[in-house]
Amino acid sequence: MSTSTDSYALPGPPDIARSLRRERRTGVVPGLHHRPAAPADPVKAAEIDRRLETWARGLDLFPEAWKGDFSGFQFGRAVALQHPGALDLDRLTVAGKLLPAENVVDSCYCEEDEGRGGARRGLGARLIMAQSAIDPYHGVPELEEEWRAGMRADGPLRSYHFALADYAGFATSSQTDRFVHDIARLHMGYLAEAAWAETRYVPQVWEYLVMRQFNNFRPCLSIVDAVDGYELPEQIYARPEIQRVTALACNATTIVNDLYSFTKELAGDPDHLNLPQVVAANDRRGLKAAYLKSVEIHNRIMAAFEEESALLSAGSPLVERYVQGLAAWVSGNHEWHATNTHRYHLPDYW
Amino acid sequence: MSTSTDSYALPGPPDIARSLRRERRTGVVPGLHHRPAAPADPVKAAEIDRRLETWARGLDLFPEAWKGDFSGFQFGRAVALQHPGALDLDRLTVAGKLLPAENVVDSCYCEEDEGRGGARRGLGARLIMAQSAIDPYHGVPELEEEWRAGMRADGPLRSYHFALADYAGFATSSQTDRFVHDIARLHMGYLAEAAWAETRYVPQVWEYLVMRQFNNFRPCLSIVDAVDGYELPEQIYARPEIQRVTALACNATTIVNDLYSFTKELAGDPDHLNLPQVVAANDRRGLKAAYLKSVEIHNRIMAAFEEESALLSAGSPLVERYVQGLAAWVSGNHEWHATNTHRYHLPDYW
Numbered sequence: 001m002s003t004s005t006d007s008y009a010l011p012g013p014p015d016i017a018r019s020l021r022r023e024r025r026t027g028v029v030p031g032l033h034h035r036p037a038a039p040a041d042p043v044k045a046a047e048i049d050r051r052l053e054t055w056a057r058g059l060d061l062f063p064e065a066w067k068g069d070f071s072g073f074q075f076g077r078a079v080a081l082q083h084p085g086a087l088d089l090d091r092l093t094v095a096g097k098l099l100p101a102e103n104v105v106d107s108c109y110c111e112e113d114e115g116r117g118g119a120r121r122g123l124g125a126r127l128i129m130a131q132s133a134i135d136p137y138h139g140v141p142e143l144e145e146e147w148r149a150g151m152r153a154d155g156p157l158r159s160y161h162f163a164l165a166d167y168a169g170f171a172t173s174s175q176t177d178r179f180v181h182d183i184a185r186l187h188m189g190y191l192a193e194a195a196w197a198e199t200r201y202v203p204q205v206w207e208y209l210v211m212r213q214f215n216n217f218r219p220c221l222s223i224v225d226a227v228d229g230y231e232l233p234e235q236i237y238a239r240p241e242i243q244r245v246t247a248l249a250c251n252a253t254t255i256v257n258d259l260y261s262f263t264k265e266l267a268g269d270p271d272h273l274n275l276p277q278v279v280a281a282n283d284r285r286g287l288k289a290a291y292l293k294s295v296e297i298h299n300r301i302m303a304a305f306e307e308e309s310a311l312l313s314a315g316s317p318l319v320e321r322y323v324q325g326l327a328a329w330v331s332g333n334h335e336w337h338a339t340n341t342h343r344y345h346l347p348d349y350w
Numbered sequence: 351m352s353t354s355t356d357s358y359a360l361p362g363p364p365d366i367a368r369s370l371r372r373e374r375r376t377g378v379v380p381g382l383h384h385r386p387a388a389p390a391d392p393v394k395a396a397e398i399d400r401r402l403e404t405w406a407r408g409l410d411l412f413p414e415a416w417k418g419d420f421s422g423f424q425f426g427r428a429v430a431l432q433h434p435g436a437l438d439l440d441r442l443t444v445a446g447k448l449l450p451a452e453n454v455v456d457s458c459y460c461e462e463d464e465g466r467g468g469a470r471r472g473l474g475a476r477l478i479m480a481q482s483a484i485d486p487y488h489g490v491p492e493l494e495e496e497w498r499a500g501m502r503a504d505g506p507l508r509s510y511h512f513a514l515a516d517y518a519g520f521a522t523s524s525q526t527d528r529f530v531h532d533i534a535r536l537h538m539g540y541l542a543e544a545a546w547a548e549t550r551y552v553p554q555v556w557e558y559l560v561m562r563q564f565n566n567f568r569p570c571l572s573i574v575d576a577v578d579g580y581e582l583p584e585q586i587y588a589r590p591e592i593q594r595v596t597a598l599a600c601n602a603t604t605i606v607n608d609l610y611s612f613t614k615e616l617a618g619d620p621d622h623l624n625l626p627q628v629v630a631a632n633d634r635r636g637l638k639a640a641y642l643k644s645v646e647i648h649n650r651i652m653a654a655f656e657e658e659s660a661l662l663s664a665g666s667p668l669v670e671r672y673v674q675g676l677a678a679w680v681s682g683n684h685e686w687h688a689t690n691t692h693r694y695h696l697p698d699y700w
Contacts, residue, residue, distance in 0.1 A: 122549045124541030138597035140650045146556035173588035184534040191474030199472045206496035210482045234584040238523035247488035300490045
């Protein structure tokens with residue numbers, strides 16, 4: 001076991017202060033419990049990026065303004081880190097296609113402050129079409145044809161539609177449906193976040209975390225079995241205890257995003273909700289104290305994931321493989337955030 | 351086979367005109383293809399209503415202003431008509447609980463013109479909490495406790511939460527997850543409809559029908575196997591062809607609602623979107639012609655459901671049982687709409 005601090009026990013404030021000083025230069029959020037990721041093969045990552053750019057260019061997926069971000073995002077490196085057990089490069093490439101698809105929808109439909117067309121007003125109408133791109137309309141032939149034409153109307157819709165078609169090429173119908181459900185969750189999360197921004201509502205911490213369980217990396221994690229070339233059968237996946245460890249892993253890794261995005265998000269929009277901001281608003285303490293408390297919340301959710309998934313694994317090699325896949329994704333995602341200095345940098349509290 | 355017209359062949363305009371005159375007094379939309387429902391036992395319906403009212407009173411589910419509608423809605427009769435093959439009264443009662451739960455969320459969170467607190471503004475925030483009531487938050491114990499308290503905060507949340515808990519008492523985890531996904535679809539549909547209302551966007555017909563595939567009776571239909579006491583295994587349910595016939599049945603029966611609600615909705619809000627209105631706006635013809643064209647769209651979707659589900663049934667008794675359950679729901683729902691004159695009456699074109 002390895003974490004960014006010396007021990008797995010949750011560090012108290014003095015430990016955090018020490019680890020802050022020690023880790024300042026490493027790019028890792030001080031005190032954040034994480035596990036080392038399997039290194040990503042740079043040749044493999046570059047090959048995935050090459051395939052993704054060819055795919056994106058062929059389908060004209062991205063607006064001009066977004067193209068500069070493509071290499072900065074490091075999609076290939078991201079999926080290579082997140083799916084160390086991927087069956088082959090083809091599956092890894094499809095996992096890679098889902099990432100820019102999710103990002104371009106968020107960027108072009110949702111985010112007002114990115115200047116790429118995103119807006120809160122009318123968002124529900126744009127997102128129903130995005131959902132429809134992966135959850136097809138059924139009716140009479142001429143209306144279905146109009147739907148198909150509509151789904152080719154812009155890059156975000158084409159991204160979702162064609163990325164999912166490729167995913168469904170190797171995933172089972174159940175795994176595909178799982179993804180469709182998780183994107184529905186994601187869209188509801190986007191819509192809740194937009195509603196709060198519109199009404200300038202500052203949620204309680206639990207309310208924020210409920211929203212963040214929806215506006216979440218879950219669609220990326222729940223594909224781990226398909227990318228690794230097997231299926232956690234749906235009747236196991238659907239069990240409440242498997243749903244719970246899935247949600248815990250997804251919530252932990254999503255809070256990691258809040259912690260690493262904190263500086264970037266505040267620079268773009270001082271009212272952008274993220275966990276440290278929400279904790280600060282509720283506790284009426286400074287942002288640094290709130291940031292440290294947010295790290296602690298993350299660490300406790302990670303601990304719950306690790307403890308509960310170990311218990312579930314004891315009885316089932318298949319469940320063990322699945323939760324190891326989740327854990328690998330969490331580790332790889334942490335590594336990507338901690339090293340992707342193109343996008344992220346830590347607050348300069350320390 | 352029996353339909354409201356003499357033959358199953360889609361009636362042309364003169365046939366419709368004849369059937370209009372003939373059926374005007376029956377309460378059935380003229381020319382609408384439908385099948386007779388198994389009659390509902392009034393004693394059973396009354397017993398379900400009695401149980402539902404006890405349940406609703408015990409949990410204080412409904413706002414004062416809504417209580418008058420309880421008997422008018424005829425929940426007990428609705429589920430008795432829709433689930434003629436229900437295993438027992440307990441399952442039928444739980445199907446009954448889901449109906450007012452869905453209605454109270456729609457009425458109190460979404461519908462601005464009903465005067466019960468519904469509003470477009472902030473809707474995404476309310477619906478994420480509603481979704482969370484059936485898709486629980488996972489984190490650290492004290493935040494989960496705050497979530498649990500939050501889910502008891504109002505009647506709509508309690509309705510969803512406790513109705514789903516009862517459903518999960520007999521449904522498998524897969525069947526429960528299916529319902530949770532379908533409610534996510536429903537919420538996205540509500541949000542798209544609200545976005546269009548806010549921006550005063552008049553959709554094309556295919557766009558409207560995409561939205562209506564989400565804002566749809568689907569959560570009521572996809573429980574037919576659980577209520578009847580068996581499971582269509584998820585790996586069959588998830589197959590594209592089963593998803594397709596499910597969507598066709600759900601879309602047909604949802605358009606039935608548009609046709610029967612037409613007069614009521616226009617009286618409440620002249621801009622309320624429904625299929626005849628959207629067809630009229632796009633075709634620039636009168637509402638009567640648009641209404642007749644909407645009936646035709648419905649009939650063709652019903653025909654597609656019946657043809658395709660017959661083909662799928664040929665190979666599998668389990669699929670046959672499932673699609674018969676869908677068809678029974680569609681018939682029962684039609685009967686309920688056609689006879690529930692407390693809520694619905696036809697436009698006086700004929």
